[in-house]
Amino acid sequence: MIVTSQLQPTDAVFREVIPAGDYWMHVVKKNQVLRILDLEGNQAADTLFYAAHDPGERYSAMDTIREQGNVYLSAGTKLLSNEGNVMLDIVADTCGRHDTLGGACATESNTVRYALDKKCMHACRDSWMLAVAENEQFGMSKRDITHNINFFMNVPVTPDGGLTFADGISDAGKYVELKAMMDVIVLISNCPQLNNPCNAYNPTPIEVLIWD
Amino acid sequence: MHDEYSYLSGSAFFSDIIPGGAHWSLTIKRNHVLRLIDIEGGANVGMLFYNPANPLERYNAPDTLKCQHTFKLTRGHCLYSDMGRIFCSIVGDSCGWHDTVGGTSNKALVKKRWGERNYQQYRNDWYLNGYDSFLVELAKYGLGRKDLAANLNWFSKIATDDAGNLHFATGNSKAGDYVDLRFEMDTLVIFNTCPHPMNPANEYPKKPLRYELFHAAARAADDYCEHACHENERGFINNALHHQCSNGGL
Numbered sequence: 001m002i003v004t005s006q007l008q009p010t011d012a013v014f015r016e017v018i019p020a021g022d023y024w025m026h027v028v029k030k031n032q033v034l035r036i037l038d039l040e041g042n043q044a045a046d047t048l049f050y051a052a053h054d055p056g057e058r059y060s061a062m063d064t065i066r067e068q069g070n071v072y073l074s075a076g077t078k079l080l081s082n083e084g085n086v087m088l089d090i091v092a093d094t095c096g097r098h099d100t101l102g103g104a105c106a107t108e109s110n111t112v113r114y115a116l117d118k119k120c121m122h123a124c125r126d127s128w129m130l131a132v133a134e135n136e137q138f139g140m141s142k143r144d145i146t147h148n149i150n151f152f153m154n155v156p157v158t159p160d161g162g163l164t165f166a167d168g169i170s171d172a173g174k175y176v177e178l179k180a181m182m183d184v185i186v187l188i189s190n191c192p193q194l195n196n197p198c199n200a201y202n203p204t205p206i207e208v209l210i211w212d
Numbered sequence: 213m214h215d216e217y218s219y220l221s222g223s224a225f226f227s228d229i230i231p232g233g234a235h236w237s238l239t240i241k242r243n244h245v246l247r248l249i250d251i252e253g254g255a256n257v258g259m260l261f262y263n264p265a266n267p268l269e270r271y272n273a274p275d276t277l278k279c280q281h282t283f284k285l286t287r288g289h290c291l292y293s294d295m296g297r298i299f300c301s302i303v304g305d306s307c308g309w310h311d312t313v314g315g316t317s318n319k320a321l322v323k324k325r326w327g328e329r330n331y332q333q334y335r336n337d338w339y340l341n342g343y344d345s346f347l348v349e350l351a352k353y354g355l356g357r358k359d360l361a362a363n364l365n366w367f368s369k370i371a372t373d374d375a376g377n378l379h380f381a382t383g384n385s386k387a388g389d390y391v392d393l394r395f396e397m398d399t400l401v402i403f404n405t406c407p408h409p410m411n412p413a414n415e416y417p418k419k420p421l422r423y424e425l426f427h428a429a430a431r432a433a434d435d436y437c438e439h440a441c442h443e444n445e446r447g448f449i450n451n452a453l454h455h456q457c458s459n460g461g462l
Contacts, residue, residue, distance in 0.1 A: 019430045043236055051433060056356075056357055056358055060315070061362065062313060062314065062315030062316075062362050062460065063315050065313065065317050065378065066313075066314055066378065066409060069377055069378050070375070070376045070377050070378060071313070071372055071376045072376040082343075082357065082360065083318075083413060084318060084320055084321075097376075100282075101277060101278075101313060102274055102277075102278050102279060103272065103273075103274025103275055104274075106275075106294065106296075108294070108295045108296030108450070109292070109294070109296050109448060110276045110296075111294045112275075112279050112292065112443050112446050112447050112450065113278070113279050113297050113443060113448060115446075116449065116450075125294075129432075134224075142268050143224060143268060143358040143359055144358055145398060146361065147273065147274055147361070147362055155278075157283045157372045158283070159371060159372060159373055159374065161282060161283045161284030161309060161371065162281060163277055163278065163281055163282055164281060165278070170370075192214060206434060
């Protein structure tokens with residue numbers, strides 16, 4: 001569902017551009033609004049959420065899609081935790097739908113998906129590994145890396161049980177906005193993937209903005 | 213029709229029944245086949261896999277689905293860890309569709325859907341939920357909620373329509389339906405027979421499971437699962453390196 005936002009970037013209390021291949025790990029407070037902006041189009045923002053007071057409570061893709069009865073995320077979706085609590089609401093979305101079934105790229109899974117000799121190409125999970133290593137204050141490790149959201153990514157499921165990675169439906173300037181319903185740790189890997197046609201083999205920067 | 217059961221070596225050396233709404237776990241060495249049998253029809257078996265030598269390596273549903281371009285699971289599919297290796301391959305399946313996106317039930321969901329039955333009053337006829345059942349079994353190995361991942365739901369079918377809406381298919385599994393899993397590496401198997409969280413039944417479904425263990429026959433040169441797609445061929449190469457150089461350990 002397309003819902004545009006009334007928030008003005010000039011009023012944002014935080015703005016940062018995240019180049020492809022980098023991570024962003026940041027606490028967003030309850031009632032703050034986070035916008036993820038696809039600056040150049042068809043980029044994938046691989047995103048995880050954790051309860052700031054207890055990172056053992058985290059975004060659950062399966063609980064979220066089951067309870068809303070639909071595999072795609074868009075405006076109106078409530079992002080649920082593994083404990084059944086609403087972590088964030090998607091309050092605006094100019095892209096239309098986002099994936100949460102495709103997971104993130106990792107060097108090991110790249111060997112299976114593409115070729116054995118791709119193993120040393122940069123991947124989202126390596127960004128997350130560096131994130132948890134550089135942010136010991138959160139007490140997180142590989143155990144905490146679970147199934148993520150791929151904002152701006154198009155992964156259609158067919159009625160006969162197929163799953164495809166289709167051309168993106170995002171474009172330069174499209175965004176998704178989330179209102180935090182609790183204090184959350186946001187962990188984004190701006191996907192560095194060079195082997196997937198869904199970003200036209202060209203990973204590009206995203207921007208994150210926060211409003212009080 | 214494929215050569216039925218050519219992947220088995222001999223008859224089952226172990227057979228057991230898990231009642232409905234219960235949980236169990238075991239370690240299965242590579243080159244063994246686990247057969248799950250839906251005794252009455254309509255069963256659900258929630259399941260998770262871990263590498264016993266390094267439980268940080270666990271079943272990864274997204275990696276499994278995307279590398280085989282599938283939403284459903286059936287014969288020919290391999291079940292991948294997050295490390296690009298294959299825990300087990302689905303070598304036999306009389307059912308045709310198994311779910312790995314519906315997740316598992318929790319205490320609140322069971323209470324809302326089917327009511328509450330505590331142990332004090334109902335003894336072992338109480339209503340267990342999938343989430344707590346996983347936690348009990350995981351704790352036996354020093355694992356906890358942070359180690360949970362999206363689970364398998366054997367015998368349950370969740371399909372989508374063109375708009376992505378999810379539907380539970382009643383009657384997907386008949387009495388006697390089975391699925392055969394050939395383990396390609398040593399695997400800690402955590403499972404429970406709690407109902408699928410989207411099962412619309414009015415009464416809490418308590419469907420028992422028979423499970424059997426076999427020795428696997430040597431994998432043929434034209435193995436169906438290995439050659440179902442190039443991705444699986446590469447997955448088996450990753451497994452071979454794991455066995456040859458790492459002795460199945462880290």
